[in-house]
Amino acid sequence: xxxxxxxxxxxxxxxxxxxxxxxxxxxxxxxxxxxxxxxxxxxxxxxxxxxxxxxxxxxxxxxxxxxxxxxxxxxxxxxxxxxxxxxxxxxxxxxxxxxxxxxxxxxxxxxxxxxxxxxx
Amino acid sequence: xxxxxxxxxxxxxxxxxxxxxxxxxxxxxxxxxxxxxxxxxxxxxxxxxxxxxxxxxxxxxxxxxxxxxxxxxxxxxxxxxxxxxxxxxxxxxxxxxxxxxxxxxxxxxxxx
Numbered sequence: 570x571x572x573x574x575x576x577x578x579x580x581x582x583x584x585x586x587x588x589x590x591x592x593x594x595x596x597x598x599x600x601x602x603x604x605x606x607x608x609x610x611x612x613x614x615x616x617x618x619x620x621x622x623x624x625x626x627x628x629x630x631x632x633x634x635x636x637x638x639x640x641x642x643x644x645x646x647x648x649x650x651x652x653x654x655x656x657x658x659x660x661x662x663x664x665x666x667x668x669x670x671x672x673x674x675x676x677x678x679x680x681x682x683x684x685x686x687x688x689x
Numbered sequence: 690x691x692x693x694x695x696x697x698x699x700x701x702x703x704x705x706x707x708x709x710x711x712x713x714x715x716x717x718x719x720x721x722x723x724x725x726x727x728x729x730x731x732x733x734x735x736x737x738x739x740x741x742x743x744x745x746x747x748x749x750x751x752x753x754x755x756x757x758x759x760x761x762x763x764x765x766x767x768x769x770x771x772x773x774x775x776x777x778x779x780x781x782x783x784x785x786x787x788x789x790x791x792x793x794x795x796x797x798x799x800x801x
Binding site: 573574600602604609610611613614617619627628659661663665677678680681682683 | 693698729730732733787788791793794
């Protein structure tokens with residue numbers, strides 16, 4: 570079972586460069602999201618999607634773009650990297666909350682292993 | 690924005706000891722979740738709580754949903770080396786249960 574797969578695991582960028590963090594899930598989850606993890610701050614929501622073609626902003630969306638063309642994939646784009654975007658990025662997926670009626674707890678996000686990004 | 694404060698920030702304990710940590714919120718939650726992050730991995734759900742006052746166990750882990758709905762507690766009994774990691778509390782943002790606020794985390798180190 571692959572679950573949630575993130576690539577790359579590590580990346581170093583220079584200020585102003587662009588890149589895309591890839592995320593794919595094979596669990597047919599409707600919901601996907603991106604979080605960033607910084608020391609002492611927990612995980613903060615960047616963007617999320619409730620299905621193909623639908624995306625919305627989370628708590629810290631500035632500097633990031635997303636799209637959801639398929640159920641499986643949810644890439645995160647940095648158009649012009651800044652040192653403040655140095656962080657560990659996690660992709661997560663889940664069923665919608667009401668799917669717990671058919672089994673599966675509310676709020677159970679399945680996370681990838683993370684992508685560590687350094688912007689110089 | 691929403692603040693979920695966890696304490697302590699870090700703990701160093703001897704193997705076999707019990708552990709207690711808590712999470713407080715500036716506002717009410719209807720669901721409390723506890724996640725664990727192993728070193729180099731993404732968080733994994735440990736326990737979900739849905740009702741004020743609820744006490745739920747998962748093996749050596751026990752979590753409680755505070756009656757004020759602004760706090761939650763996690764206890765680990767008889768700690769073992771694989772308990773090492775960061776423990777996060779979390780609660781839903783808004784009315785949906787999929788978007789979560791995460792706490793600041795408690796880093797646990799178990800000394801064999």
